[in-house]
Amino acid sequence: xxxxxxxxxxxxxxxxxxxxxxxxxxxxxxxxxxxxxxxxxxxxxxxxxxxxxxxxxxxxxxxxxxxxxxxxxxxxxxxxxxxxxxxxxxxxxxxxxxxxxxxxxxxxxxxxxxxxxxxxxxxxxxxxxxxxxxxxxxxxxxxxxxxxxxxxxxxxxxxxxxxxxxxxxxxxxxxxxxxxxxxxxxxxxxxxxxxxxxxxxxx
Amino acid sequence: xxxxxxxxxxxxxxxxxxxxxxxxxxxxxxxxxxxxxxxxxxxxxxxxxxxxxxxxxxxxxxxxxxxxxxxxxxxxxxxxxxxxxxxxxxxxxxxxxxxxxxxxxxxxxxxxxxxxxxxxxxxxxxxxxxxxxxxxxxxxxxxxxxxxxxxxxxxxxxxxxxxxxxxxxxxxxxxxxxxxxxxxxxxxxxxxxxxxxxxxxxxxxxxxxxxxxxxxxxxxx
Numbered sequence: 001x002x003x004x005x006x007x008x009x010x011x012x013x014x015x016x017x018x019x020x021x022x023x024x025x026x027x028x029x030x031x032x033x034x035x036x037x038x039x040x041x042x043x044x045x046x047x048x049x050x051x052x053x054x055x056x057x058x059x060x061x062x063x064x065x066x067x068x069x070x071x072x073x074x075x076x077x078x079x080x081x082x083x084x085x086x087x088x089x090x091x092x093x094x095x096x097x098x099x100x101x102x103x104x105x106x107x108x109x110x111x112x113x114x115x116x117x118x119x120x121x122x123x124x125x126x127x128x129x130x131x132x133x134x135x136x137x138x139x140x141x142x143x144x145x146x147x148x149x150x151x152x153x154x155x156x157x158x159x160x161x162x163x164x165x166x167x168x169x170x171x172x173x174x175x176x177x178x179x180x181x182x183x184x185x186x187x188x189x190x191x192x193x194x195x196x197x198x199x200x201x202x203x
Numbered sequence: 204x205x206x207x208x209x210x211x212x213x214x215x216x217x218x219x220x221x222x223x224x225x226x227x228x229x230x231x232x233x234x235x236x237x238x239x240x241x242x243x244x245x246x247x248x249x250x251x252x253x254x255x256x257x258x259x260x261x262x263x264x265x266x267x268x269x270x271x272x273x274x275x276x277x278x279x280x281x282x283x284x285x286x287x288x289x290x291x292x293x294x295x296x297x298x299x300x301x302x303x304x305x306x307x308x309x310x311x312x313x314x315x316x317x318x319x320x321x322x323x324x325x326x327x328x329x330x331x332x333x334x335x336x337x338x339x340x341x342x343x344x345x346x347x348x349x350x351x352x353x354x355x356x357x358x359x360x361x362x363x364x365x366x367x368x369x370x371x372x373x374x375x376x377x378x379x380x381x382x383x384x385x386x387x388x389x390x391x392x393x394x395x396x397x398x399x400x401x402x403x404x405x406x407x408x409x410x411x412x413x414x415x416x417x418x419x420x421x422x423x424x
Contacts (some may be wrong), residue, residue, distance in 0.1 A: 001379045025231045030228055050240075084286065088279055122279070123313060124314070127313045128306055174399070176402035176406075180225070182395070187391045188388040191391055
């Protein structure tokens with residue numbers, strides 16, 4: 001249990017997706033102009049990462065890993081080169097499914113997510129979650145912790161940046177720096193701050 | 204001939220004026236992660252250019268046969284297949300670079316730049332124009348990556364493409380390597396600075412201010 005707790009904290013603070021691994025930056029910067037949209041994006045990311053990473057883990061272990069098909073009598077097959085297409089298919093299907101379920105049963109929540117859910121299909125952070133899960137050989141419990149932890153880390157970072165940029169709208173700064181330029185520099189400063197967490201989880 | 208001018212404009216506009224990275228915030232995810240050294244930045248740019256040109260060509264060739272309801276899935280599958288080919292090619296011939304790029308080559312699949320071009324341009328235009336447009340955007344991306352990769356490698360280690368240009372202190376020279384350049388934050392600072400430079404030179408790219416400051420002496424509401 002302490003193992004998965006460590007993985008959760010590590011994914012949330014040390015290997016923070018946008019700030020230290022540069023993943024999902026497009027949506028990170030595009031949707032952090034307003035604090036409300038940042039909160040919506042953060043919640044959507046936690047949900048999608050928390051579901052797709054464990055799901056892809058099951059698929060990888062049962063079908064794609066080297067020798068995984070031995071239960072079907074094809075022990076010598078190594079289908080891991082197909083994992084990219086399988087993962088992106090699973091992610092697209094999961095996002096679509098979550099969207100339909102929310103629309104049917106929780107329309108208020110669906111309306112608050114708005115456009116963020118379909119966007120997440122092509123978000124690097126989501127796909128990278130599954131790819132890192134394979135590269136680091138997590139088992140099922142660990143991948144649940146990793147998915148939720150990296151989602152929470154992304155949400156934390158995007159909400160913080162959203163709050164900062166909402167204040168910066170009133171700042172007087174050089175013309176060329178307004179908007180995207182200052183957002184990059186703020187992200188860099190936050191990234192420096194998160195570097196302080198590097199010693200927090202000892203693995 | 205007007206036709207050549209159109210192609211030329213499609214090719215050169217995305218380099219600076221419509222640069223996908225500094226103006227449209229597309230594809231920065233991978234732009235920052237692979238720029239600690241120049242050779243990974245160049246490899247990444249080359250892979251992206253191959254993928255974006257080929258996928259724009261393919262999507263544009265079959266654009267009349269894709270039902271619009273499932274077009275995203277079709278495009279993603281095309282891009283993902285091309286990325287797998289590139290990934291296997293790099294693993295076969297450039298193994299150590301592909302190890303250092305780790306998952307970022309696979310992440311070209313979800314690079315907003317590739318899908319953005321196929322979705323907004325190649326889907327509605329004939330193949331040759333689409334491929335020129337894709338090549339232009341790929342080169343614009345490569346330009347930013349090369350600049351940031353070169354700066355980070357030169358000032359972080361004193362080397363460029365593995366050649367020692369600035370003699371470091373450990374080797375008896377004068378250059379003290381800036382370790383910050385090799386860490387994540389420097390990439391953000393450099394890109395922010397680059398955006399600033401570009402927007403100062405081309406003021407039409409400046410974003411409008413959301414809030415007008417009150418004049419001096421004016422009282423607030």
